[in-house]
Amino acid sequence: MNARSNAISPIETQLRDILSRRIMILDGAMGTIIQQYKLDEAAYRGERFATFAAPEGSGARELFVKGNNELLTLTQPQIIQEIHERYLAAGADLLETNTFGATGVAQDDYHMAHLAYEMNVQAAKLARAACDKYSTPDKPRFVAGALGPTPKTASISPDVNDPAARNVTFDQLVASYHEQVRGLVDGGADVLLVETIFDTLNCKAALFAIDLYFDEHPDVPRLPLMISGTVTDASGRILSGQTVPAFWNSVRHAKPLTIGLNCALGAALMRPYAQELSNIADTFVCIYPNAGLPNPMSDTGFDELPADTSALLREFADAGFINIAGGCCGTTPEHINAIATILEQHAPRKIPEIPVAMRLSGLEPFTIDESSLFVNVGERTNVTGSKAFARMILNEQFDEALSVARQQVENGAQVIDINMDEAMLDSQAAMTRFLNLIASEPDISRVPVMIDSSKWSVIEAGLKCVQGKAIVNSISMKEGEEEFIRQAVLCRRYGAAVIVMAFDEQGQADTFARKTEICARAYKVLTEQVGFPPEDIIFDPNIFAIATGIEEHDNYANDFIQACQWIRDNLPYAKISGGVSNVSFSFRGNDPAREAIHTVFLYHAIKAGLTMGIVNAGMVGVYDNLAPELRERVEDVVLNRRKDATERMIEIAGTLKAGGNKQEQNLEWREATVEQRLAHALVHGITQWIVEDTEEMRQQVLAANGRPIHVIEGPLMDGMNIVGDLFGQGKMFLPQVVKSARVMKQAVAHLVPFIEEEKALEEARTGIVSKPKGKMVIATVKGDVHDIGKNIVSVVMQCNNFEIVNMGVMVPCADILARAKEENADMVGLSGLITPSLEEMAHVAREMQRDPYFRDRKMPLLIGGATTSRAHTAVKIAPFYDGPVVYVPDASRSVSVGQSLVTDDTRDAYIIELAQDYERIRIQHASKKALPMLTLEQARANKARLDFAPVKPKFIGRRIFKNVDLGMIARYIDWGPFFQTWDLAGPFPGILTDAVVGDAASKVFAEGQAMLKRIIEGRWLSANGVIALLPANTVHDDDIEIYTDESRSQVALTWYGLRQQGVKPMVNGEQRPNQCIADFIAPKDSGVADYIGMFAVTAGLGIEKHEQRFEAAHDDYSSIMLKSLADRLAEAFAEYLHERVRTDLWGYAVGEDLSNEALIAEKYLGIRPAPGYPACPEHTVKADMFATLQAEEIGMQLTESYAMYPGAAVSGFYLAHPDSKYFVVGKIGNDQVDDMATRRNMDKQEVERHLAPNLS
Structure with missing residues (x-):
């Protein structure tokens, strides 16, 4: 068996060259055109098969072959040839063979499986002849040999009573596809196209057969491969259940020339999936949709005319989704001609650079990379x-x-x-x-x-x-290299990642030297001989039992840990796994001892590079929670630190076993009527009696022949109206309103079962039913995890009788718009905190404009979040959508905005006024854009000129801080932003005595302090952090090279800086400098050895279970309070750690002694700029920063839009220069964008996307 060659065939080279220059055109439907010939049974049979019948014993009484389109290749070749030539004349570059169903498996339905090879050979010859006839040097034509899905599924049971049953096996599919490939190659195909994939396992069988054929025929050039899946409905999944990214992960091992989508959907419905595939595929993308939805009244059986389909595909091209476009069911030569004409001048999609990672899949994708x-x-x-x-x-x-x-x-x-x-x-x-x-x-x-x-x-x-895409566990070299290579080639052919045991012909590796020797040899064989991607290799260097009493076993765990470190350092992208329970096997029967050993072993092994492990999570504890003496003895035995470690471990293992006054309340209000009690509870946020009062009210309503819904529509809404009025008058503040919502939610939750029970009765009754003022679908956009503000808006609007559908965080555009349609919403609300979310909001606006459902209705789009602004909304979002796009600065404005948009009397006037206001803003912005700017060269010439006398940090490298004392961190809290969360304005502590908001501020502060006490005492949250202090120097004026060690020979990451380009004023005869963050680090050519720090901290670990608890209790107030306190603790942690860096860990400000007020006022030396903020607005450096920090070790990770998770998190850099300060980069010129693209070796469009808020 041969390992697959990576050589690219001449045809593939030619196709890649064309695809890099223009969008190529695939032909359209074959079956649609065949139907227009109206062939009968006799025409399908032709002379050759006029008397063909099912074989005796088959059970078929009469055999019909009409509909077997592949048979026409043999019986009506002139028709197939004519169809081919019509598509080529229309402009097709790639011509599919008439072999969609020409497998033995498919032809077996017609008892014609024996003809499969002949059908494929002849079909390829027909297409070959047509292509040769139309090919020119300027426009060569290519034969795409089509391999259809077959009518059977390897992943789906045909029997609802037996989910394990299958009507076809993988081996049967491989044999059938192998025969088809042989025929297509023999007939002269240029390309192999595995298409209309609704079961990925069928596709993998086809890919297996293709690879097997070329492995068996090394003298036959390997043909380029195209793969096309079919998303069957709005679920966004193929029929066998996989999402588009999971499907791509499952087939990308075949290294196709193109990946794409076809069939089932028209272009309009296919768009979000095409976009998703375009974003993740590191190869060319081919899209050929149906001509809209089926329509039996149409000549083609489908809705869309050529102009419709081509216009939609032009939008795909405009958005940069496609490299090849064509048509599937319902498309005709006229469709293909329209597509070819409209796309002729469009630039092709550029293949994105996708980071190296192990990309597995079940029904959903699972990625393992350096940040996992x-x-x-x-x-x-x-x-x-x-x-x-x-x-x-x-x-x-x-x-x-x-x-x-x-x-x-x-x-x-x-x-x-x-x-x-x-x-x-x-x-x-x-x-x-x-x-x-x-x-x-x-x-x-x-x-x-x-x-x-x-x-x-x-x-x-x-x-x-x-x-x-599965993982094979495992293969090894115990039977020699030949068998190892054979199995590895097959693993690759099946599309699996592989665990490689440290086991060779001499036996299992039990020492560090043997482990590293075998892993290095296996890595070399796999990557150099087999062509196995290194990111899909997982080494298991063997975990053996320690503390057995046998001296040779004492270093087993330490050898494994050291081997992990060696593999990570020396075998790029390889992963590491192990069976963790083996290490404690000598203590079987003593679960506490085993748990302690697992905990310590994993702590050290993960730090050293252990990627994954087969481990019972119930047998692993928290490292810092181990008793100090136990932890010391376990570490002695795991790390083999003392001769008597085993005896001391046995000794301690034997001792282990599994295992106020309240202020009197004024309760006079409890004597009032039940309606008054409900109103009082709502206004004052009291939940203690809400269920019993609601039930009493329900009984009263029922006694008066009312229904449970009347309790909500009457007394509860009356109470909430009082809350709304008081809030609008400034007599109640946001914290109280959120508490009121908590009371309302609990009351409604009690009533819901009764309301549902009487739903049929309610529908039958007549009468006036109070309706909500309007309905809004609200979501935090894709890539962003922040939702405090969004949740507050939801609560406030619900309190004012708006119906809110809160979709949560990280919601894709397609899901938001689909939900808005499903809910028949009156408006859509978008929230986001990080700057990449601004571009995603603009994307949603563009998609709303593209969709006539929103465009024709002019459905309002509300924009909010910390990074949004009125100016940005007016300039960067509103122009993309004809409907009203409204910036909502805070929760208190959301109600008035919502009411203005849903009230007939005010809507038109409000929208006109809004449009006029936005136009003024755009005019002002345009005049600002005209302000003079320097060229980048001039700006660099005017950079800050500083002297450098850097202080060397006390250590170089990383340091981790786990489970840091929250009580200590809390002393560093800056309370100002806490009140801003609750829309209470004023400096702390003065806000507590403010004449307007003082009472509300004091109350929310007291309740915040009370919850903070519970958080600390109950250990609700964990605070982890990591810092790195590293050598650094500035290069190319604007970039900071950060090195791994003092040798400064290896760059850990480069932080690409942006420089101010606005013309600076003259002050005292000197022009202010055009600053860049790199100005504060010594230039490399100065010979000065400078340093930089970086950090990531979170105080949000463990927050989810408390959020769920509050959500179950319908307690929005406590949920928002918890998130806001977690945010404050994260910021406080960052402040505390920065102080330690300045005074101790780095030590450049040893004598510093500042109060908390002085820390908040930033009176210290140095700065800690964070990516995404004005001095360094570009976020993508976070990916390299997190990788360098190995932030996953403290439980932190990044979303695709570089938002940090958990949400209560802070990260950034430490700069120590005494003159370093924060500044605003502002607008930059096109020359700086070009320069950044060159420096980063990145496509300019991608750079522009990352820097969108700063573009002039």
């Missing part, structure tokens, strides 16, 4: 490791076994390990059945699987069942 946290592999679906699971499998209790898998996923397993190596089992059959059953359970199959066996035959049986 430790990956938990579920271990309980393993017959060798779980007696209970083994018993279930042996007794064929597969429903119970599925429950074990489901529980693992629910408990956080990101991959599930499946092992069926039991002597009493038919392991291959058990593996096949269990994986087939899992495929029918989306809540399990959404995660990738790890196919675990010591028998290659069992592993291969499992690989034939999974449509996603």
